[in-house]
Amino acid sequence: MVRSFSGQPVPTSVLDQVLELACSAPSAGNTGGWDAVVLAGSDETSPFWDATTTADWRARSPRWPGLARAPVIVALFVDPDAYRARYREPDKRDSGLGDDAAGWPVPYWFVDGGFAAMVMLLAAADAGLGACFLGNFRGEAALRDALGVPDDRRYVGAVLMGQAGGPDPPSSSLARGPRRRAEVVHRGRW
DSSP states (O other), X not given: OOOOBOOOOOOHHHHHHHHHHHTXXXXXXXXXXXXXXXEESHHHHHHHHHHHOOHHHHHHOXXXXXXXXXSEEEEEEEOHHHHHHHTTSTTTGGGOOOSSGGGOSSOXXXXXXXXXXXXXXXXXXXXXXXXXXXXXXXXXXXXXXHHTOOTTOEXXXXXXXXXXXXXXXXXXXGGGOXXXXXXXXXXXXX
16 A cells, blocks of 8 residues: 555556456446546545545644645445345345345445455556555545535545655554464364
8 A cells, every 4th residue: 555646647548447447346246336436636636635534634644745645536436226226136136135235244335346446456556556545434425525426325435546656654553464364264164
């Protein structure tokens, strides 16, 4: 995860390639119930930051200057209704997933949004770009309003992309380290 960007624009052809690859991400029932709002340049990214951060956070965050230089932000939204409709169709009706979100043990719409984000992160890295994912911490309704997104969509998070640049303060989470394979992988049974 790169959290400090140079501000240099991302070539449209590279961005389009990343987005094209994301469109082939796995999707439950081939629903494809996610949408991306692509923001390029500070005129387009400023409303994102206004909706999802506070002046206090920007003043105290050592990461803010580097994040603010991200030339591209892809805000990901999912459509829960698209999945409920898809799983009412004859070939999926027997799944037993209900019309109410509470009937879904796992909300596939968020999983699919995560798949799309991961494909973008990997494709950006393959294209030589730095990238990071910012989760949905605050400002979902304000962001939908600022970007003209329908009220029935849920904001998952955003993928920031661009050339890495400047100081990139390490995350305090790095002290935890990743879990080792022996802790994660269970063969045959738990």
